[in-house]
Amino acid sequence: MVAKIADVLIPLALDTAYSYAVPDGLALEEGDVVQVPLANREVAGVVWSMREGQGGNLKKVTGVIDAPNLSPKMRKFLDWIAWYTLAPKGSALAMGLKIPDMDRQEVARVGVKLAGALPKRMTPARQKVIEVAQDGAVRLKSELAHAAGVSNGVIDGLIDEGTLETVALLAEPVAEMPDAGFGQTGLSDGQRDAANEIVASMGEEHPPVILLEGVTGSGKTEVYFEAVAEAVRTGRQALILMPEIALTAQFLDRFAARFGVKPATWHSGVTGRRRERLYAGIASGEVKVVAGARSALFLPYADLGLIVVDEEHETAYKQEDGVHYHARDMAVVRGKIEHAPVLLASATPSIESRVNVERGRYRHVKLPERFGGRSMPKIRAVDLRREEIPKGRWLSPTLVLSVEDTVARGEQALLFLNRRGYAPLTLCRACAHRYECPNCSSWLVEHRFRRSLVCHHCGHVERTPQACVECGSIDSLVPCGPGVERIAEEAAALFPDKRCIVLSSDFPGGTERLRAELAAIAAGEFDIVIGTQLVAKGHNFPLMTLVGVLDADIGLTSGDPRAAERTFQMLQQVTGRAGRFEKPGRALVQTWQPDHPVIAALVSGDAERFYEEETRVREMAGLPPFGRLASLIVSAADREAAEAHARAMAQVAEPPPGVTVLGPAEAPLALIRGRYRYRLLVKTEREVDLQAYLRGWMARCPKIRGNTRVSIDVDPQSF
Numbered sequence: 001m002v003a004k005i006a007d008v009l010i011p012l013a014l015d016t017a018y019s020y021a022v023p024d025g026l027a028l029e030e031g032d033v034v035q036v037p038l039a040n041r042e043v044a045g046v047v048w049s050m051r052e053g054q055g056g057n058l059k060k061v062t063g064v065i066d067a068p069n070l071s072p073k074m075r076k077f078l079d080w081i082a083w084y085t086l087a088p089k090g091s092a093l094a095m096g097l098k099i100p101d102m103d104r105q106e107v108a109r110v111g112v113k114l115a116g117a118l119p120k121r122m123t124p125a126r127q128k129v130i131e132v133a134q135d136g137a138v139r140l141k142s143e144l145a146h147a148a149g150v151s152n153g154v155i156d157g158l159i160d161e162g163t164l165e166t167v168a169l170l171a172e173p174v175a176e177m178p179d180a181g182f183g184q185t186g187l188s189d190g191q192r193d194a195a196n197e198i199v200a201s202m203g204e205e206h207p208p209v210i211l212l213e214g215v216t217g218s219g220k221t222e223v224y225f226e227a228v229a230e231a232v233r234t235g236r237q238a239l240i241l242m243p244e245i246a247l248t249a250q251f252l253d254r255f256a257a258r259f260g261v262k263p264a265t266w267h268s269g270v271t272g273r274r275r276e277r278l279y280a281g282i283a284s285g286e287v288k289v290v291a292g293a294r295s296a297l298f299l300p301y302a303d304l305g306l307i308v309v310d311e312e313h314e315t316a317y318k319q320e321d322g323v324h325y326h327a328r329d330m331a332v333v334r335g336k337i338e339h340a341p342v343l344l345a346s347a348t349p350s351i352e353s354r355v356n357v358e359r360g361r362y363r364h365v366k367l368p369e370r371f372g373g374r375s376m377p378k379i380r381a382v383d384l385r386r387e388e389i390p391k392g393r394w395l396s397p398t399l400v401l402s403v404e405d406t407v408a409r410g411e412q413a414l415l416f417l418n419r420r421g422y423a424p425l426t427l428c429r430a431c432a433h434r435y436e437c438p439n440c441s442s443w444l445v446e447h448r449f450r451r452s453l454v455c456h457h458c459g460h461v462e463r464t465p466q467a468c469v470e471c472g473s474i475d476s477l478v479p480c481g482p483g484v485e486r487i488a489e490e491a492a493a494l495f496p497d498k499r500c501i502v503l504s505s506d507f508p509g510g511t512e513r514l515r516a517e518l519a520a521i522a523a524g525e526f527d528i529v530i531g532t533q534l535v536a537k538g539h540n541f542p543l544m545t546l547v548g549v550l551d552a553d554i555g556l557t558s559g560d561p562r563a564a565e566r567t568f569q570m571l572q573q574v575t576g577r578a579g580r581f582e583k584p585g586r587a588l589v590q591t592w593q594p595d596h597p598v599i600a601a602l603v604s605g606d607a608e609r610f611y612e613e614e615t616r617v618r619e620m621a622g623l624p625p626f627g628r629l630a631s632l633i634v635s636a637a638d639r640e641a642a643e644a645h646a647r648a649m650a651q652v653a654e655p656p657p658g659v660t661v662l663g664p665a666e667a668p669l670a671l672i673r674g675r676y677r678y679r680l681l682v683k684t685e686r687e688v689d690l691q692a693y694l695r696g697w698m699a700r701c702p703k704i705r706g707n708t709r710v711s712i713d714v715d716p717q718s719f
């Protein structure tokens with residue numbers, strides 16, 4: 001007998017949809033969220049396709065779950081992600097599906113107000129409540145109890161006796177409606193032209209991808225707000241993707257100044273009921289603007305009309321576990337599927353995006369000048385070979401003098417070092433033992449405030465020992481090299497009467513405290529800020545006029561082909577913190593290699609030359625975006641097992657012309673979290689269908705045994 005069959009994709013690491021019979025009378029559509037039996041459990045899944053067939057011996061769909069239907073566009077997007085990244089389809093779905101928690105009932109918001117009937121018995125507590133409620137206002141039960149200083153029980157008693165009555169309150173909207181005309185900014189001519197060009201393109205039949213390039217402080221945010229306003233005016237939704245840390249109070253306030261309300265935000269800190277309601281509001285189209293971290297790209301927008309990727313060059317857009325994807329690249333794909341323009345904003349675009357402009361695939365809109373005619377900071381290299389710095393100190397005399405000058409004028413200085421903790425390496429002066437992570441091939445980093453040694457790869461923490469664990473010597477541990485905590489100590493010693501603050505992702509007290517401190521810096525409550533890249537990005541500190549980079553060479557020696565690009569971007573960003581407001585800024589960059597192309601380009605301000613040179617190097621080496629790359633990591637708890645499996649894979653690699661397979665070799669971090677890692681690198685010419693080749697290869701590989709794992713990273717960011 002012919003029956004209706006639903007192919008249901010389950011959000012687990014499964015590559016195909018499973019078929020289930022649809023019981024008579026159950027109305028189902030593609031994209032519906034359903035409950036189905038799997039092994040011995042009931043799980044949720046999404047109807048990926050419907051067909052007719054012989055359903056006789058299939059298990060049946062158990063029921064429909066009250067969750068937003070996933071549109072054809074959304075399903076197409078998830079299919080594409082799985083195809084491109086080689087992740088199981090179910091894993092891609094897991095990123096885009098939120099199943100409502102059925103156990104969590106909506107708690108009705110009930111208010112109470114005075115009804116009039118006198119209580120049968122009067123007590124002082126009841127008297128208090130009546131006094132507070134006298135004004136006739138509707139309050140939540142808990143609010144009233146709090147205001148009267150009584151327990152909820154007293155309120156309940158008064159409701160029972162008819163003295164108070166309950167009133168149902170409307171649920172608060174999950175996000176308020178942005179008003180496109182609320183606080184229109186007077187744009188500069190350059191900003192106006194840029195905004196007009198972008199807005200005009202939004203109505204095109206095939207909306208473009210636009211690279212919005214403008215130096216730090218040129219006012220890109222105000223420009224893309226105009227694109228957001230246009231999306232809101234036309235009733236479509238807008239998504240602003242940001243590197244997570246950039247979701248600052250400052251950004252939200254700027255948004256509110258322009259649109260009257262804050263945008264809905266989506267990141268790992270949004271949880272529980274709020275997360276569910278936002279998800280539903282985005283699917284229904286009620287939520288118009290979402291500002292979010294990369295995961296916001298996988299939400300089921302009802303009608304997405306614009307995607308902005310702010311700081312498009314940021315490495316934080318790359319997800320490197322589970323499904324390995326780059327949110328910027330996936331945003332471009334989603335934009336195409338949704339017929340939405342995609343705006344990539346950056347002061348220091350990725351080489352990939354610049355090459356896409358050259359190839360005519362992206363349009364280019366530029367803001368060459370800082371807003372309000374403010375000048376770019378003057379950048380100078382401080383040649384460490386010529387500076388006399390006492391042992392155990394890292395601030396050169398030149399930098400110290402500049403900091404003194406700056407703070408004496410009532411301005412702020414930022415001392416930038418992209419290294420968390422106190423010292424990156426700890427050793428014993430008696431026996432030379434080096435403190436290493438037991439789970440990883442990496443040194444333990446001393447965190448003095450926490451009195452611990454910490455692994456930055458797996459999170460392993462141990463108390464800093466009093467006696468050397470190896471030889472038992474007392475107080476023999478020596479910190480080697482600086483982290484921000486150590487620089488903070490130096491700054492405190494050099495400038496004892498100045499207010500210093502050290503900021504890194506270790507900052508105690510969580511995001512809220514951090515936001516408060518960033519606001520305090522902006523308000524001028526500190527003189528010297530010592531920080532990692534956490535403070536380098538996206539913030540506007542009006543009084544900050546000096547940026548000192550302590551070690552510009554960190555990162556240049558990593559051996560990673562993207563090292564130069566990354567370092568250049570980071571240094572541009574951090575030096576760009578200086579002088580963003582009325583006061584002109586300057587930056588001092590301490591380096592051992594003042595002639596290095598990255599440093600030279602930074603100092604001369606000739607970004608163009610750096611990019612041209614770097615692009616040429618990539619092209620000659622056949623590296624992305626001129627060739628394609630994938631990295632395969634084989635890992636296992638047992639070193640031999642990992643290596644043997646990697647070798648067996650290499651044996652069946654059978655690379656066709658245009659494809660090179662390198663390795664296996666020990667991965668750059670050979671041991672992480674107790675797993676040994678071997679790496680195979682696939683390098684292909686640009687025209688090669690990398691995904692097809694990888695699929696064919698994986699099909700030939702021996703079966704994976706035991707706890708061995710193979711993880712594939714298409715377009716790896718570091719290699």
Ligand code: ADP
Pocket residue numbers: 185186187188191214215216217218219220221222371540580
């Ligand atoms: P970018 O993102 O390009 O680094 P921002 O958008 O943060 O630059 O702008 C830099 C500063 O200039 C901010 O303080 C912003 O408020 C201000 N600004 C930019 N455009 C305008 C404008 N049209 N009117 C007033 N202030 C502006």
Ligand code: ZN
Pocket residue numbers: 428429430431432433468469470471472473476
């Ligand atoms: Zn020792």
Ligand code: ZN
Pocket residue numbers: 437438439440442455456457458459460673
């Ligand atoms: Zn570790």
